[in-house]
Amino acid sequence: xxxxxxxxxxxxxxxxxxxxxxxxxxxxxxxxxxxxxxxxxxxxxxxxxxxxxxxxxxxxxxxxxxxxxxxxxxxxxxxxxxxxxxxxxxxxxxxxxxxxxxxxxxxxxxxxxxxxxxxxxxxxxxxxxxxxxxxxxxxxxxxxxxxxxxxxxxxxxxxxxxxxxxxxxxxxxxxxxxxxxxxxxxxxxxxxxxxxxxxxxxxxxxxxxxxxxxxxxxxxxxxxxxxxxxxxxxxxxxxxxxxxxxxxxxxxxxxxxxxxxxxxxxxxxxxxxxxxxxxxxxxxxxxxxxxxxxxxxxxxxxxxxxxxxxxxxxxxxxxxxxxxxxxxxxxxxxxxxxxxxxxxxxxxxxxxxxxxxxxxxxxxxxxxxxxxxxxxxxxxxxxxxxxxxxxxxxxxxxxxxxxxx
Numbered sequence: 001x002x003x004x005x006x007x008x009x010x011x012x013x014x015x016x017x018x019x020x021x022x023x024x025x026x027x028x029x030x031x032x033x034x035x036x037x038x039x040x041x042x043x044x045x046x047x048x049x050x051x052x053x054x055x056x057x058x059x060x061x062x063x064x065x066x067x068x069x070x071x072x073x074x075x076x077x078x079x080x081x082x083x084x085x086x087x088x089x090x091x092x093x094x095x096x097x098x099x100x101x102x103x104x105x106x107x108x109x110x111x112x113x114x115x116x117x118x119x120x121x122x123x124x125x126x127x128x129x130x131x132x133x134x135x136x137x138x139x140x141x142x143x144x145x146x147x148x149x150x151x152x153x154x155x156x157x158x159x160x161x162x163x164x165x166x167x168x169x170x171x172x173x174x175x176x177x178x179x180x181x182x183x184x185x186x187x188x189x190x191x192x193x194x195x196x197x198x199x200x201x202x203x204x205x206x207x208x209x210x211x212x213x214x215x216x217x218x219x220x221x222x223x224x225x226x227x228x229x230x231x232x233x234x235x236x237x238x239x240x241x242x243x244x245x246x247x248x249x250x251x252x253x254x255x256x257x258x259x260x261x262x263x264x265x266x267x268x269x270x271x272x273x274x275x276x277x278x279x280x281x282x283x284x285x286x287x288x289x290x291x292x293x294x295x296x297x298x299x300x301x302x303x304x305x306x307x308x309x310x311x312x313x314x315x316x317x318x319x320x321x322x323x324x325x326x327x328x329x330x331x332x333x334x335x336x337x338x339x340x341x342x343x344x345x346x347x348x349x350x351x352x353x354x355x356x357x358x359x360x361x362x363x364x365x366x367x368x369x370x371x372x373x374x375x376x377x378x379x380x381x382x383x384x385x386x387x388x389x390x391x392x393x394x395x396x397x398x399x400x401x402x403x404x405x
Contacts, residue, residue: 078107078110078111078114079110079114079118079119080106080107080110080119081106081119081120081121081122081123081142081143082121082122082123082142083103083106083123083124083125084122084123084124084125085099085102085103085125085127086124086125086126086127087126087127088126088127088128088131088146089126089128091127091128091129092129094127094129094149095129098127098129098149099127101149101161101165102125102127102147102149102168105165105168105169105172105264106123106125106168106172108264109169109172109176109260109264112263112264112353112354112357113176113354113357113358114354115354116354116355116357116358117176117179117180117354117357117358117361118176118179118180119175119176119179120142120143120175120176120179121142122141122142122143123142123143123145123175124141124142124143124144124145125144125145125146125147126144126145126146126147127147127148127149128146128147128148128149129148129149129150130148130149130150130151130152130158131148131150131151131152133148133151133167134146134147134148134167134168134170134171135171136171136172136174136175137195137199138178138192138195138196138199139195139196139199139200140196140199140200143175143178143179145168145171145172145175146171147164147167147168147171148164148167149161149164150164151163151164151167151274159274163270163273163274164274165264165265166261166264166265166270166271166273166274167274169260169261169264169265169270170257170258170260170261170271171257172260173256173257173258173259173260173261174253174256174257176256176260176357176361177252177253177256177257177361177364178191178192180361180365181361181364181365181368184365184369185365185368185369186369186372187245187248187249187368187372188249188365188368190245191242191245191246191249194238194241194242194245195242197238198235198238198239198242201231201234201235201238202235204231205228205231205232205235208224208227208228208231209224209228211224212224212225212228246328247328248368248371248372248379249368250328250329251328251329251331251332251387252332252364252367252368253328254328254329254332255332255335255336255360255364256357256360256361256364258271258312258314258336259336259339259356259357259360260357262314262340262344263344263353263356263357268313268314268315268340268344268345269313269314269315271312271313271314272310272312272313311325311329311330311333312329312330312333312336313336314336314337314339314340314344315337315340316333316336316337317337317341318333318334318336318337319334319337320334320338320385320388320389320392321385322385323384323385323388324383324384324385325384326384331384331387331388332387332388332391334388334392335388335391335392335395338392338395339356339360339395342401343356343395343399343401344356349399356399359395359398359399360395360398362398363391363394363395363397363398364391364394366394367390367391367394370390
C-alpha cells in the first residue's frame with residue numbers, strides 16, 4: 001500500500017528536477033555524457049516511486065554508496081586534494097548525506113578543471129547543517145572551507161540542498177584561484193601569507209592564555225600578558241594590511257568564485273538562487289577585526305547584498321557603459337553578463353568549462369599584475385566602467401575572441 005511521500009521522497013523528486021535542469025542547461029553534450037546523465041535520472045525516478053519506508057531508505061543508502069563508488073573511480077584519474085571533513089564549531093557532526101553531497105560537488109569541479117587548473121593539495125571542510133554563508137581561508141595547515149549544507153530563505157526556512165552546492169562550489173573557487181595565481185601574482189601570495197600569519201598568531205595567543213590560566217608563577221603572570229598584547233598588536237597591523245589588500249583583490253576573487261559555481265551547475269542563476277544575507281548583527285560579528293573595526297571594504301554588505309541579489313546573476317544584462325558599482329561582489333557584474341552571453345552559453349565553450357575557468361583565471365592574474373604597478377592615485381583614476389572593459393578585453397584575448405562587449 002502506497003504511503004504519503006516523506007522528506008526523502010521529496011528530496012529525490014527535487015533532485016530529479018534539478019538533474020533535468022542541468023541536462024537542458026548545457027547546449028552541447030557528447031553522446032556518452034548524455035546517456036550517462038539520463039541513466040542517473042532514471043535511477044532517481046526509480047527511487048521516487050519507492051515510497052515504502054524500507055525500500056526508500058534502502059535506495060537512499062545505495063545511492064550514497066554509488067556516490068562514494070564514483071568518487072573512488074574518479075580518484076584514480078583526476079587529481080584531488082587530500083580532504084578531511086570536520087563539524088562546524090559547535091554544530092553536530094555532518095551526516096553521511098551532508099558529506100556525500102559536499103564531496104560530490106568538490107570532485108565534480110575537480111573533473112571539470114582536470115587538465116586546466118591545479119586544485120589545493122590539502123583541504124579541510126567544515127560543514128554547517130543549516131546556515132547563511134561560507135568561508136575560505138588558509139592557516140598554515142592547508143586550505144579551510146566552511147560550507148553550508150542547507151542555506152536559509154529570508155524568512156529563516158531551510159532551502160533545498162541543491163541550492164547550497166553553489167556555496168561549496170563558490171568557496172572552492174576561491175581556493176582554486178589562490179592555488180593557481182599565488183606563484184605569479186604577488187597580491188595573491190601576500191594575501192595567503194597574511195592569512196597564515198594571522199592564524200599562527202591567534203594560535204599562539206590561545207596557547208599562551210592556556211598556559212597563563214594553568215600557571216601561578218609570578219614570572220608567567222608578568223610576562224605572558226605582555227606577549228599576548230604584543231601578538232594582538234601584530235594581528236591588528238596585519239588585519240589592516242589584509243583589509244587594504246582585499247579592496248584590490250576581492251572583486252576579482254568574487255567574480256572567479258561565482259564563475260566556478262555557475263560552470264559547475266550550468267545555471268546562470270545559481271549564485272542568485274542560493275544568495276541570502278543573514279541578520280545584520282550576525283554579519284557584523286564576522287566583519288569586525290580584533291580591534292572592533294568594521295572591515296572598510298564590507299561596510300555596505302548588508303544593505304547592498306540584501307537589495308541587489310540580481311547583481312550576481314550571470315543571465316542578467318548589466319551594461320558596461322556607465323557602470324560605477326564599487327562593492328566587490330557587484331563591481332564586475334558586466335563581466336558576468338559578458339561571460340554568460342558570449343562565452344559560457346556558446347556551444348564552443350559549453351563543451352569545455354574547464355578551459356573557460358583557466359582563461360578567466362589567467363586574465364584575472366594579468367589584470368591584477370597590471371594594476372599592482374600603478375600608484376594608488378593612478379589606480380583610483382581608473383573608472384569602474386573602464387575596469388570592466390579592461391578585464392573583458394583580457395578574457396577575450398585569452399579565449400581568442402573578437403567580440404564587442
